[in-house]
Amino acid sequence: MTNGHRFVLAGVMGWPIAHSRSPKIHNHWFGQHAINGYYAPLPVEPGRLDAALRGLSALGFAGCNLTIPHKETALRFLDQVDESAARIGAVNCVVVGKSGELIGRNYDGYGFIASLHEAAPGWRAEQAPCVVIGAGGGARAIVDGLLEAGAQEIRVFNRSLGRAEALAADFGARVSAYGWGDREAGLAGAGLVVNATSQGMVGQAPLDLSLADLPKSALVADIVYAPLETPLLAAARKHGALPVDGLGMLLHQARPAFRDWTGVMPEVTPALRATIVATL
Ligand SMILES: NC(=O)c1ccc[n+]([C@@H]2O[C@H](COP(=O)([O-])OP(=O)(O)OC[C@H]3O[C@@H](n4cnc5c(N)ncnc54)[C@H](OP(=O)(O)O)[C@@H]3O)[C@@H](O)[C@H]2O)c1
Missing domain, CATH: 3.40.50.720 (NAD(P)-binding Rossmann-like Domain)
Structure with missing residues (x-):
């Protein structure tokens, strides 16, 4: 699928973040599905999450993942939180809605x-x-x-x-x-x-x-x-x-997040798994 002029931006906010495998997972899918896009590691210090989340819409991001230490803190900075994330008390995926509203989900x-x-x-x-x-x-x-x-x-x-x-x-x-x-x-x-x-x-x-x-x-x-x-x-x-x-959980939680941002539900293939295993 080629998305014409659309460029999909996403990333993962955490502190520290350099260890995250999520950029490799999502950028693999951008390439596989020929979607113009990029998924970035986003180092966000504790205490700056609110400002970072508010910046997503202005920067044109489709959304982001959240990891340690932001998953629980994020709940109070979002406009909507789905039932699963509310029950769990943590958000691992943020989607920027059509009006710039921030929607929290949890796919773990x-x-x-x-x-x-x-x-x-x-x-x-x-x-x-x-x-x-x-x-x-x-x-x-x-x-x-x-x-x-x-x-x-x-x-x-x-x-x-x-x-x-x-x-x-x-x-x-x-x-x-x-x-x-x-x-x-x-x-x-x-x-x-x-x-x-x-x-x-x-x-x-x-x-x-x-x-x-x-x-x-x-x-x-x-x-x-x-x-x-x-x-x-x-x-x-x-x-x-x-x-x-535990790698299966990491790979599979990423699928619906990628779908939410791009409209394409990707698969966990042996090639993707091998790419991530090589980083462990
Ligand atoms: N595969 C994936 O996709 C995925 C997703 C999420 C998390 N994780 C991994 O899951 C792990 C837990 O993450 P989390 O977010 O749940 O962390 P967390 O909220 O800090 O919880 C840590 C848990 O580990 C227990 N624990 C820590 N040290 C222990 C010890 N010495 N003996 C027995 N229990 C001990 C804690 O027990 P107490 O309550 O007694 O402290 C608590 O139950 C991390 O390694 C994280 O990277 C993996």
């Missing part, structure tokens, strides 16, 4: 569920309890995505119990919070366990979780994608369960 939950379906097309959220380890912003998006996908029971385990309890209270009766010490017993009968903490990331300790009580038929997903195979995913492989890496 969508990206997570899409990554599970890509890895295991037969997996169904409602078939067995889902276990979420962690209760931060990523965990909230995953819980929202799982509920939207039909999960009937979500067990949340977090180091700080109060945060897990607050998450469960926000998302209703299908979500329950449990103490950190019970996380291994909580794997019994589960169809999915997901690490939504920062544990296992390069430079961090592995997630402390034995999979002994997890059914071998379960999926083991990690929100962390650097390294691509975290110690948890290596343990899942050894256990006989299917590992699902």
